[in-house]
Amino acid sequence: MKRWALIITGVLILATLAYCKNFFIPYTWHQKMTLEVEVEGQLYTGSSVVEVNVGNSDPITEGLGFPLQFGARGEAAFVELPENKYLFALLSGGPPDSGPKTNAVNIFKDQLPRTGIERFEVLSASQFKRDIPRSHYPLLVTFTDINDPKTVKKVEPDNLSVTFGPGVSLKRITLEITDEAVTEGKIENGFGWWCSLRKKRARLNGKTGPISDNELSNNLGTGSFKIGKCQ
Numbered sequence: 001m002k003r004w005a006l007i008i009t010g011v012l013i014l015a016t017l018a019y020c021k022n023f024f025i026p027y028t029w030h031q032k033m034t035l036e037v038e039v040e041g042q043l044y045t046g047s048s049v050v051e052v053n054v055g056n057s058d059p060i061t062e063g064l065g066f067p068l069q070f071g072a073r074g075e076a077a078f079v080e081l082p083e084n085k086y087l088f089a090l091l092s093g094g095p096p097d098s099g100p101k102t103n104a105v106n107i108f109k110d111q112l113p114r115t116g117i118e119r120f121e122v123l124s125a126s127q128f129k130r131d132i133p134r135s136h137y138p139l140l141v142t143f144t145d146i147n148d149p150k151t152v153k154k155v156e157p158d159n160l161s162v163t164f165g166p167g168v169s170l171k172r173i174t175l176e177i178t179d180e181a182v183t184e185g186k187i188e189n190g191f192g193w194w195c196s197l198r199k200k201r202a203r204l205n206g207k208t209g210p211i212s213d214n215e216l217s218n219n220l221g222t223g224s225f226k227i228g229k230c231q
Contacts (some may be wrong), residue, residue, distance in 0.1 A: 026055035027120035033077040040167035046079030048183040070101040090224040093139030129176035149204040195230040
């Protein structure tokens with residue numbers, strides 16, 4: 001009896017795996033965001049590559065109104081400027097449709113089919129590159145003290161000189177589909193506070209409880225800088 005139960009269980013597992021393999025066919029692409037900042041006539045750049053995948057939801061999830069499932073992994077792009085200053089383009093906090101999972105679909109939409117999962121098939125096989133329009137800029141931040149995450153502050157993209165001083169300006173932010181590997185280690189290894197906060201599941205100000213104000217350090221978490229676990 002136990003033997004038959006094991007056989008039936010095995011058959012069901014194999015059938016489920018075969019079904020999922022045929023139903024959920026993901027498309028994957030790597031998208032590279034690059035920041036270009038001019039400081040007194042000299043250009044500084046920084047970039048990061050994020051992996052995005054998308055596919056059909058299983059019938060239950062689709063029945064709940066979510067026909068597609070998205071996933072992403074990678075790090076926020078940042079550029080190091082003189083005097084140990086940094087400009088970050090966060091993975092969250094920008095316009096509702098500006099996150100890594102939907103960035104490419106929105107920015108390259110005029111080069112993609114209007115509807116259907118075929119959009120992602122075209123996107124994953126492309127080499128598209130474009131300046132990100134101002135309306136889709138990610139949230140830009142810096143730190144008064146890069147070693148203290150509580151000192152995070154928002155940066156206005158149209159007026160970097162207010163934050164970084166005279167002669168500093170954002171030239172452009174680009175997005176491209178690339179074959180380059182996903183960026184790993186820059187955030188985690190470069191900024192010691194990231195791992196510490198990640199392990200605590202804390203926000204940039206170190207808190208873990210309910211959010212009761214609009215203070216930036218109390219509203220940004222480690223996921224804005226990297227999608228993934230502390231290694």
